[in-house]
Amino acid sequence: MTSVDDALSLTREESAVISAFVPRVRVEMIAASTPRVSATLEHRLHWERAHRVRLGATDATVIAIATGIAAAFQLHQGEPPTNVATRSVLLAGVWFATLLAMRTSVTALFGSSTAEYRGIAHASGLAIGMMAFAAVLLDWDSMRITVLITLPMGLLGLLMSRWSWRRWLSNQRRHGRFTSRTLVVGNRDEVEYVARTLHPSAAGGYQVVGATLLDGNARELKVDHTTVPVLGNLNSVAQVAIELRADTIIVAGRPERDPDFVKRLGWELEGTAAELVLSNRLADVAGPRISFVPIDGLPLIKVQIPTYEGAKHLLKRALDIVVSAIALIPIIVMTPLLALLIKLDSPGPVFFFQERVGRDGKPFQIVKFRSMRADAEQRLAALKADHDGAGLLFKLKDDPRITRIGKVLRKLSFDELPQFWNVLLGDMSVVGPRPPLPSEVSDYDGTVSRRLYIKPGITGLWQVSGRSDLSWDESIRLDLRYVENWSMITDLQIMWRTARVMVAPSGAY
Structure with missing residues (x-):
């Protein structure tokens, strides 16, 4: 299976990424209070920025082509060139800004394809809706035609370009590039589950390079014909992450009677890791059925009961x-x-x-x-x-x-x-x-x-x-x-x- 293709996750701006196999809550590590930034983290941030730029350039090109075709149609209908140019630039700007605001390029890096395409559709619909509303208020009759032409063409172009970039990124990850070096922490069965789920070709972007067990002292784990080294203990997770040059730490389980383990680990990882991920084993539950609700410091994961009518x-x-x-x-x-x-x-x-x-x-x-x-x-x-x-x-x-x-x-x-x-x-x-x-x-x-x-x-x-x-x-x-x-x-x-x-x-x- 593809991962995918078959991964099902929420967007990053919701501070929760929950996949089909490894639902997880993602906590951003922002090292504003310390100057420490590891070379591994800097490398990851560099390729992430580069890929966002590639996506942004492609999005801008697709939007420009779609609005340009609509503008040409308006000019052919005899609309004043100044009005056409102004409205086309405004539409393209609002559309591109909406894609940026909804952080669709972030979802493209580690989110599922479903989440990415859904974000593109939502952002496009919102942008076109705003322009259509403005056209009604300002009595821009020709703008309605522009919307009808631009939306299907632009949305199709955006989805095709994002699909192409996702295939390119997956192919790169099969060769070990553009992946997040990942350390998994937890009990043996939890670590094996996470490693087995993330293993296939690192297509999801997470390459498991090591594990820290909380319930044993094994030297290594065998996961689908792959050996995962086991290093350290619950008191040395941050040091092991540095030694392995891991930029992501997945906590699949925490020590009993230690509710502050994750918070302390986050402090220790400041400036050395890009993200701390909490794994929650909601097997075979898809992203659309899951929502993240923080209430007074208590993070709640709501799972919608499936229905078969309606x-x-x-x-x-x-x-x-x-x-x-x-x-x-x-x-x-x-x-x-x-x-x-x-x-x-x-x-x-x-x-x-x-x-x-x-x-x-x-x-x-x-x-x-x-x-x-x-x-x-x-x-x-x-x-x-x-x-x-x-x-x-x-x-x-x-x-x-x-x-x-x-x-x-x-x-x-x-x-x-x-x-x-x-x-x-x-x-x-x-x-x-x-x-x-x-x-x-x-x-x-x-x-x-x-x-x-x-x-x-x-x-x-x-x-x-x-x-x-x-x-x-x-x-x-x-x-x-x-x-x-x-x-x-x-x-x-x-x-x-x-x-x-x-x-x-x-x-x-």
């Missing part, structure tokens, strides 16, 4: 109808050719119908292009002893029932295209948990059955995270995480990642 789900259904209706147009065009290939390859029907279980346990008939021989169901019992072990889910990498054209269809996920008809009918959603068989559901326990709280999907986190290469437990964990934390932005991101997976398929068999 306006948000109506909006999801509207998106399903639009996407499925559009998708079915090219699918109808492709169907005669695919039907001919399926028929020529093996005898049997073009479409394969199978009973699956939908929302709230309601059965429905799923439809696919046939990728197996006509007697596949009858041969299933003889193959079950050889399947590749996936809990309740039958998987066989070299399934002899799959036809030659079926292998191609499955590799490209073309066999699932007719399911957009199920989406249009309302039995499925474009994005959701994998649609289970009745035999699987009959063996569900109380936890796994929660994946039936929403409609199954053509694609989902399981689709973009390994598909058939995932274990049963991993598949269920991804489905349950989606069920409780989904959002419209998450759905759009999964759709985009699915398109990429179809171009470069992995784990499809």
Whole structure:
């Protein structure tokens, strides 16, 4: 999995960064009272500033192009050049200032992609809204046209540029550049959890370089085939951080009966570290469900209880109808050719119908292009002893029932295209948990059955995270995480990642 891509966090200005795997409260360390600034901290601040400048320059360019196109349209309509120039410069200035004020470049460094894109959308909407309000008050008729032209173009350009920079930064971090050298402090199981979560390619920006255990004296920890050195004790965390040149310290647990441990550690780290992060193990709880509420010195983390009805789900259904209706147009065009290939390859029907279980346990008939021989169901019992072990889910990498054209269809996920008809009918959603068989559901326990709280999907986190290469437990964990934390932005991101997976398929068999 990407981290991500799949990290879910709050913005820095809220003084809380809470991710999907390592929710954490971020406390800025400002060394105003001391001249000490380590070389490590200075290096980090330097590359952070440089990247913010790159983002700012790109944002300014995109905004200038969008407003420039709108200005050209106004000039073509005969508007006075002076008025057009004044309003365009004002719009561009307000837009850029709003992006800076909402600190979207800060989120781009260590926040999740969802938080960054949401911040860009909010800032753009606020800027355009202010200008539209000014246009009404000042009776700038032409400004309304400018807003209608500039907002979609500029917002799309900003999102694409930020996506490109995020890919570039992730690639740099895979090579060990532009990462935060991180020391993790806590009990052994807490440290291992944090290190395992942050480890994959340091894509989130945190590279674990060491650990300090509060409940043991191990020399090192093994985390996903990576060795993390264990150094020091609770009284030498600051010194260990200096020795390791760590600019971030994650406190995954604190000593018992020592409520002032974090405060004292913060004082010791002044001028030597960029941030102190408190880890709170709210596993599989997404950022939008979490808010940080400080009350009289008591930091409270509020977790919203998930709901499965309401306006948000109506909006999801509207998106399903639009996407499925559009998708079915090219699918109808492709169907005669695919039907001919399926028929020529093996005898049997073009479409394969199978009973699956939908929302709230309601059965429905799923439809696919046939990728197996006509007697596949009858041969299933003889193959079950050889399947590749996936809990309740039958998987066989070299399934002899799959036809030659079926292998191609499955590799490209073309066999699932007719399911957009199920989406249009309302039995499925474009994005959701994998649609289970009745035999699987009959063996569900109380936890796994929660994946039936929403409609199954053509694609989902399981689709973009390994598909058939995932274990049963991993598949269920991804489905349950989606069920409780989904959002419209998450759905759009999964759709985009699915398109990429179809171009470069992995784990499809």
